[in-house]
Amino acid sequence: MIPQADARSIPTDAPLLDALAVRGVSRRGFVKFCATITSMLALSPELIPQVAQALQSARRPSVIWLPFQECTGCTESITRADAETIEQLIFEAISLDYQHTLQAAAGTAAEQARQDAMRANWGQYLLVVDGSVPLGGAGFCTIAGRSAADILVEAARGARAIICVGTCAAFGGIPAANPNPTQAVPVSQIVRDKPIVNISGCPPIPNVITAVLVQLLTFGELPQLDHLGRPKVFYGESIHDRCYRRPFYERGQFAESFDDEGARQGWCLYKLGCKGPVTYNACATVKWNGGTSFPIGAGHGCIGCAEPGFWDRGGFYDALSVTHTDNLEEIALAAGAGVAVGAAAALLARKKQHAAARAGDDGAKGELP
Secondary structure (H helix, E strand, O other): OOOHHHHHHOOOOOEHHHHHHHOOOOHHHHHHHHHHHHHHOOOOHHHHHHHHHHHHHOEOOEEEEEEOEOOOHHHHHHOOOOOHHHHHHHHHOOEEEEOOOOOOOOHHHHHHHHHHHHHHOOOOEEEEEEOEEEOOOHHHOEEOOEEHHHHHHHHHHOEEEEEEEOHHHHHOOHHHOOOOOOOEEOHHHOOOOOOEEEEOOOOOOHHHHHHHHHHHHHHOOOOEEOOOOOEHHHHOOEHHHHOOOHHHHHOOOEOOOOOOHHHHOOOEOHHHOOOHHHOEOOOOOOOEOOOOEOOOOOOOOOOOOOOOOHHHOOOOOOOOOOOOOOOHHHHHHHHHHHHHHHHHHHHHHHHHHHHHHHHHHHHOEOOOO
């Protein structure tokens, strides 16, 4: 890393490769990053030079990041990128002009920075939002005395595209869970005239955010999206499809408790409430902390946090086959269905996903103005 004074001396319109060179990022490291991102986006290796060419000559786009009803977990996630060079690119490939947790300015100076960035980059800046937007009253979430809804509408007008980071911004998340006292809604319920990418998860995987930004820089368009507005390359398969515990599921080998012999042997966590069969995300492949692990790898079932309404879908430790009822006979019947019901639930979810994808294929690829 270079001294802070030198970092500030890099013009925001300097080509990316020049800015990285000043930061000490080698050409080799840059090409390695391009190869990694190209692979993550499921693109042909032949496109690596195109990605590199686009990035090395690209001017850093202005990014305005708005935090609303959130826990800062999404920001914490992106700051934990899995390699130093990738982490540098996250913050140096873009001009991050407004972000509460990371910016030095506060109060009037911070709001002035946002207004200045919007005016200077009108129609071209990327708007990142994390957190849901409350409609039940301005007092639930205000910034500089203004409601979250007002600020979102204002910032969205001049945005090139909107990236909703985290399940709260994408689907309402925990703030929108019953009884939803703040009347929290996702960004898409308020803004309907801009391209929106939903990167769901609580929090989302940082490399997924990086890859979406690189695609925008390289090709000038959004990635292919599923019926929920999520990048298909990361949300096209269920966690169950790629889970290393699936062979145990197929053999009917399930952990009965978190400390039994089955759990120690890595058996399937379906009976302990794992929602992997009906949850679509790249956790099992991209993983966390430099590809070290993910919740199921650490011994805990998936809670389905990348899906809409995950907080209201019953107990995290209830198996998918268990009906949420007080009737003991119904519970016994549901539990007795076991693997068959779980497999049926997974199949039904997959059929719905594919049907929705086919229905939305005509407009699945977001075009940027």
